[in-house]
Amino acid sequence: MIHFFVAFAVLAHVVFWGAGLAVWVMPWRWRKFWPVLVVPAGLALQSAVVWAGALAGLKGTNSYALGSEVLPLGLLLLAGRRVNGRAAWLDVQRFTWIWGVVFVVLGVLVMPLAWVSKGLTTFSLGSCDAGDYAAGARVLQEFAKDDRSGFLGLKEVVSVQSVDNFFDYWTRLNHFTPSALIAFNGSVLGCQPHELTSLFTMVLLAGSVPVVFWMARALLGFGGRESVVIAALYGLSPLTWYAVGHVAPGQLLAAMAVGLITWSGVALWRARLTWLNAARFAGVLVVGYWILLGSYNFIIVIVLVPAVAYVAGRMCWNRSWARGGRWLAAMLVPLVACGVIFFGRVAGLIERFQLLRTYDFGWKIPALGPDGWLGLVSGPELEPWRAAGLNAVLAGCVILLWIWVGWRSWRQRRAKAWTALAMTLPVLVGYVFLQWRGAVFGTNASYDAYKLFSVFYPVMLPSFCGWVALRWSGKPRDKRSVVAVILLVVTGNLIGTSMVFSRLSTAPLIVDGELRQLRKLEARAEVTSLNLLVPDMWSRLWAHALLLKKPQYFETHTYEGRLNTPLRGAWDLNGGLISLRLPDGGSERLGAHFSIANTAHPYFLRVRLGEGWYALEQLARSPVRWNWTRGDATLRVDNPQARPLRVVAHFNARCEEPRELQFWLNGQLMRTVQLTENLDVVRVPEFAVPAGASVLELRLSPARPRPVPAQGRPLGLALYGLEIEVKRDTDAPKA
Secondary structure (H helix, E strand, O other): OHHHHHHHHHHHHHHHHHHHHHHHHOOHHHHHHHHHHHHHHHHHHHHHHHHHHHHOOOOOHHHOOOHHHHHHHHHHHHHOOOOOHHHHHHHHHOOHHHHHHHHHHHHHHHHHHHHHOOOOOOEEOOOOHHHHHHHHHHHHHHOOOOOOOOOOOOHHHHOEOOEOOHHHHHHHOOOHHHHHHHHHHHHHHOOOHHHHHHHHHHHHHHHHHHHHHHHHHHHOOOOHHHHHHHHHHHHOOHHHHHHHHOOOHHHHHHHHHHHHHHHHHHHHHHOOOOHHHHHHHHHHHHHHHHHHHHOOHHHHHOOOHHHHHHHHHHHHHHOOHHHHHHHHHHHHHHHHHHHHHOHHHHHOHHHHHHHHHHOOOOOOOOOOOHHHHOOOOOOOOOOOOOHHHHHHHHHHHHHHHHHHHHHHHHHHOHHHHHHHHHHHHHHHHHHHHHHHHHHHHOOOHHHHHHHHHHHOHHHHHHHHOHHHHHHHHOOHHHHHHHHHHHHHHHHHHHHHHHHHHHHHHOOOEEOOHHHHHHHHHHHOOOOOOEEEEOOOHHHHHHHHHHOOOOOEEEOOOOOOOOOEOOOOOOEEEEOOOEEEEOOOOOEEEOOOOOEEEEOOOOOOOEEEEOOOEOOOEEOOOOOOEEEEEOOOEEEEEEEOOOOOEEEEEEEEEEEOOOEEEEEEEOOEEEEEEEEOOOOEEEEEEEEEEOOEEEEEEEEEOOOOOOOOOOOOOOOOEEEEEEEEEEOOOOOOOOO
């Protein structure tokens, strides 16, 4: 139950922060609808407080978060001067249904996490971004701007473009606002970043529901009931649950901001374009721009595309060129104001684009057809329903439905039809181009395409759902058709979402108790610095986030701001299948998968996987991990001592059939052991490792001829653990 309590507490806290500001920034004509702005206003205000605290050099949100609660309280009291209590309560009651959808969406989202873990934690379907966000949250929660202790000031590892410390990396280049919000709400509720990152992402999706409702209601002119249906579709769509499953709070924040900015642009054009009206919309635009600059700041260059497309069409139709210039100025002035305050983020835009060009971020995501745009996909990987050509049938039906709706809309409500077209066509052109680029060049551009589609989804989804208003003619047949289509689309979304729900309930990546225990190393004075030799990215990023007070070095490039450098740490943190046992307390086990070893110890050596290994595999929610070899494989052994070291290897391994395993060190046969199909610990008798770098080859005897395995890969041995025990040498100096 703690998961539900904390999730709804975070939502309530954000609402508390946003209620007063929402009353003040909502344009007067729409003042009764201020509740739709409560969540984004609260998020923007909290982000602004953390930004101010960071620039002021305060020692993290732990030092000022509780004291800053007077700010939203003051805004609430001031809001009473604009809207009396009774009127405000009536305004809230007007949104009973939509807040009911918010609560249902959040409750259902939290259920898989509560199922997976008894305590608060973070999980993921595959992306490792959660560890990155948590590292930033911890920086902003516990450290001050000028703090260079531990990892924060390790220039050779942290340097990215013009940034040479980990604090400035978060305020200038990376996704500041998501981490700032996790830190701020965590400080108020007494939660650590690893406890709040997944839950906060869920809160963002649920909190986006009123914004989507407003896009349908105010942007496209749908009725209240139809708008609630569209908002519920967004909250329960597999497309948005995919973002939650991969822990993408920055994406969800950007989507919320894009919706507010687009509505402001369209509504401002529809109103009398006076400077007074422009000033009335400035507050909403500032909220949207602030959220966007703090999260996905690179989207700022295209955020106005739907609004500009809409205005350009109306401007050309009416030949109102001067009005178009005034509109553009009204849209850009709040952006300039935000840019001045958020100057560090704007200044880092060029560098951010350079990073996006340098690294092929993400992974390949299937292209969405017209059926996928409505959320009709087959679950956690967003694959279309390919069985029996069902995706082609669904796409054809959707296209025919849109043609029918478009024809009737153009005949009856041309302005609405043009709005829907402007909100979707420019974005879809970019989406198709990125999918094409990824397919042609073999890059992860489809990941960029999904992100582009997702951040504009709140304004596109209502346009895709024009069929909810087919009853304009008032005919009973139209009403029955609408109900049937709604039921089919909602059912299709729920089926896809249930698949995501099921996968989340057995999430392959989770911050378990063993990972959390690593933070105890921070309190140990003898562990002055660490080499993070953790092969899987998820564990490595979380180990990094939990150990920020220690200098850390990486063998391989680990995200931005964590460069690969020479391993200068005083201790090795091993987190894969290999561990080291040194005499005289030179090493220590930290659970089933982690161990540390003193690199200055006179018996220290380093063993790592070499060639011939597949990626690490494990069972969901299980501590069991293993690495298959492709056949023969190697281990890299580095002995920094000036003398040979005597070692005994303990292999926890198996084969698909009994096979002989030979150990060849630098081309010389050292030992031979027998492996079977049963998982056993095999002791390899003692042998000497010479000084310097060596290659230990694992050669298997030939296997019986057999068909290639179903997974289509040759298999050698499965290694479940390897402990290298270094024997004491009485002639060596004591530790």
